[in-house]
Amino acid sequence: MPAHGLWLDPHTIRDRAVVTHAHADHARRHRHAVMTEATLGLLPENRRPRDATVLPLGTPMVAGGATVTLHDAGHMLGSAMVLVEHGGHRILYTGDLKLRRGRSHPKTAIPAADVLVIESTYGLPGFRFPDPDWVVEEVALWCSRLIASGVVPVLLAHAAGKCQEVMLALARYGFSFALEERCVPFARAYETAGVELPDWIELDGATDGRVVIAPPAGKAAIRKLPRHRTTLVSGWAQDRTFWRKVGADCAFPYSDHCDFDELFEVVELSGARQVYTVHGYATELARHFRRRGIRAWPLAQDEQLGFLLPA
Numbered sequence: 001m002p003a004h005g006l007w008l009d010p011h012t013i014r015d016r017a018v019v020t021h022a023h024a025d026h027a028r029r030h031r032h033a034v035m036t037e038a039t040l041g042l043l044p045e046n047r048r049p050r051d052a053t054v055l056p057l058g059t060p061m062v063a064g065g066a067t068v069t070l071h072d073a074g075h076m077l078g079s080a081m082v083l084v085e086h087g088g089h090r091i092l093y094t095g096d097l098k099l100r101r102g103r104s105h106p107k108t109a110i111p112a113a114d115v116l117v118i119e120s121t122y123g124l125p126g127f128r129f130p131d132p133d134w135v136v137e138e139v140a141l142w143c144s145r146l147i148a149s150g151v152v153p154v155l156l157a158h159a160a161g162k163c164q165e166v167m168l169a170l171a172r173y174g175f176s177f178a179l180e181e182r183c184v185p186f187a188r189a190y191e192t193a194g195v196e197l198p199d200w201i202e203l204d205g206a207t208d209g210r211v212v213i214a215p216p217a218g219k220a221a222i223r224k225l226p227r228h229r230t231t232l233v234s235g236w237a238q239d240r241t242f243w244r245k246v247g248a249d250c251a252f253p254y255s256d257h258c259d260f261d262e263l264f265e266v267v268e269l270s271g272a273r274q275v276y277t278v279h280g281y282a283t284e285l286a287r288h289f290r291r292r293g294i295r296a297w298p299l300a301q302d303e304q305l306g307f308l309l310p311a
């Protein structure tokens, strides 16, 4: 937003940026960045800004004549949508967003906006996910059956955020976990932020009836395990070629993003009259929105860096 000297999740290092959450594709080592305290706590040293302003959710901050407020995005610990208000106009940037969060959370609240900039990770009709509670139940059953027959269940999930969200979702089934080393710093950061995770240890050979969680890429530690089965826990479960490529034995469609239908729901809940799509299937999603009468356009990479408030 050049008029306000403010960049939203920029890919290059900036003087002043809002970082919506701690994933690598959203956080760079900016000179000054605005984010939630939990996001700052989850950032590894090499992606921490040189100077940070911690902005709690729901607290307005004046920046370059506009008012910026962060709202919970339900994607991972600390994740936030960015609402920018100026001259009576409201622009909402979703960052990565999860609307339906299962029985333990209410649906993520979407602030009203005139213009919506929405993520498009699962912006194709093939990405429709079942009820998250049902999927978690299926994952729990899969783990229990394997443990009962002396096989180690291995859940393949992103080390930052997804691993911990899966642990929390499975908490009520009473499993203990063994985390591959890349998941460990993020599990510690969740606990430092006050989140109570179910019992876990760092994976180190013997698993003693624990559920193992590891990132999908680089499975050296997993190959050393005795009899085991792997499953991808991700929205990409809907894409058979993808999960076969990561070498999983099976897959469960449990995501920390909106599915195709939820993206439409977010547009409706925001009440936005103009919609811009970013990240992932931006072109395709904008086309699907337009087919349903929504005024929508994809933002190309260079435009993402220079989005202007409407006059």
Ligand SMILES: [Zn+2]
Pocket: 021, 023, 075, 096
């Ligand atoms: Zn993300």
